[in-house]
Amino acid sequence: MLDVCLLGTGGMMPLPYRWLTSLMMRYNGHGILIDCGEGTQIALKEKGWSPNPIDIICFTHYHADHISGLPGMLLTMGNAERTQPLLLIGPKGLQRVVSALRVIAPEIPFELQYCELTENSHTISFPDFRLEAFKVNHNVVCYGYSMVIERCGRFQVEKAVKLGLEKQYWGRLQKGETIELDGSVYTPEMVLGEPRKGLKVTYTTDTRPTESIVTNAEGADLFICEGMYGEPDKLEKAREHKHMTFYEAAQMARKANVQEMWLTHYSPSLPRPEEYMEEVRKIFPNAIAARDGRTAELKFEEK
């Protein structure tokens, strides 16, 4: 199960009733945070989630509303006596930006690791999931991210039996290992059915609509997308500031065939995003104007 919590839904500046946009995901003991603006650590605590399992923080870009909460988050993690390393992922310049911010957080008792993004797209693989970073179109270099969990096919006992494979080797094959026994090679494909549908969450903020988003969000279970403006007459403003309207986000959701879209990163001038959703749902029916703390528990399909 993949736990997803959109900790905040604000853009530009934090407000008393709206934290800055940040996404926390929990899967198999891992914690992945995307963006960490001023107050993100409070939003997390308000939600009742701990920062301890966070082992990866991804940054879309280095505008303050997406990273200003990092020094405080690092210190809070340090105060909890964390020792495990923390991997930071973000556009080129990551180490320089983080080092500058650490002028007020110089001493932390765990290691920071850096993965700087330089290409149009990157795949960062972990044993049980991968992150896909893809460049989007803002007024500074900015990336979107997909969290992708693949799921192998069902173990087919009859095939294993037919091959004469002892039960003790089944588990390793199921986990993807190839096994050599007495000169014979057994690959997972020999005992597994067709790969089953996995899980995918795509997150993008601070961008105009792009092909890279549509491609990367293709078939996502959840597409979390910026919607800076709900008012239809703000399209020009969205273009100028390299943001999106709700309708542009919905068009991408439709093109990408996602299951569900959550809008986020609202302008401080937009207190009631719900007001525009009727029109948005004409473009993409499964669209939700997310509010702070919106949670989903994404489960693998039963079959």
Add this chain to the structure above:
Amino acid sequence: MLDVCLLGTGGMMPLPYRWLTSLMMRYNGHGILIDCGEGTQIALKEKGWSPNPIDIICFTHYHADHISGLPGMLLTMGNAERTQPLLLIGPKGLQRVVSALRVIAPEIPFELQYCELTENSHTISFPDFRLEAFKVNHNVVCYGYSMVIERCGRFQVEKAVKLGLEKQYWGRLQKGETIELDGSVYTPEMVLGEPRKGLKVTYTTDTRPTESIVTNAEGADLFICEGMYGEPDKLEKAREHKHMTFYEAAQMARKANVQEMWLTHYSPSLPRPEEYMEEVRKIFPNAIAARDGRTAELKFEEK
């Protein structure tokens, strides 16, 4: 009238129910903020006060919980199209620290001015008030601040009449100007009574008790002082981390003959500071365990 609002009362890290310690004062169109941790701009907005009048931000020291909110605050001020300069006051290193933090807030449409503190005490004078900075005792260089408003004596009409001074000059003398007329010199003292009691607010956090605090808080209308720990058995911990217990703060309030003391900068481990106030008030009766947003309107004495 001097408006005072203790925006937050937390130390170390912001919590869902407690902003980081920060003091906002408003006087005669000026806004003075002391400390600006993560979330201070939200606390200010929650209180309904605008950041626009802030023309001075003082920092006690550069631990993150006292300055991590600065980049966001600067950007929010900039988004409100501020053009007037902002004076920053803090220990030596101020410009280096602020410049580092501005890696995520490089473009702001107003000037930053820096006043770096290097001595044991500094007086920074403005036309209608002054700030007194005084070194305290923490594990890094740290200062406390007093906001001091002096008040001249009452204008004594009979003296002005006796001197044969025309009415048009009265106002200038009352404002402290010296006037020369036909070879005669008229000073404010010639027409004003004894200086009347002004207003003083003293603020200090992140320190052991010091003589400098007692001296500088002497006779203050309001003394805002850190109380990291309420539990009497945490004195050793307070000593170790260079903080104070409630009782130590109360002893200083008593020695300094202040009118009222507000405790602040509570440890995250201290959810209910009120529990310890009975004992604290045995030392200094006018002691209050402040909560976020506590406000006072300090008025000049009527006489």
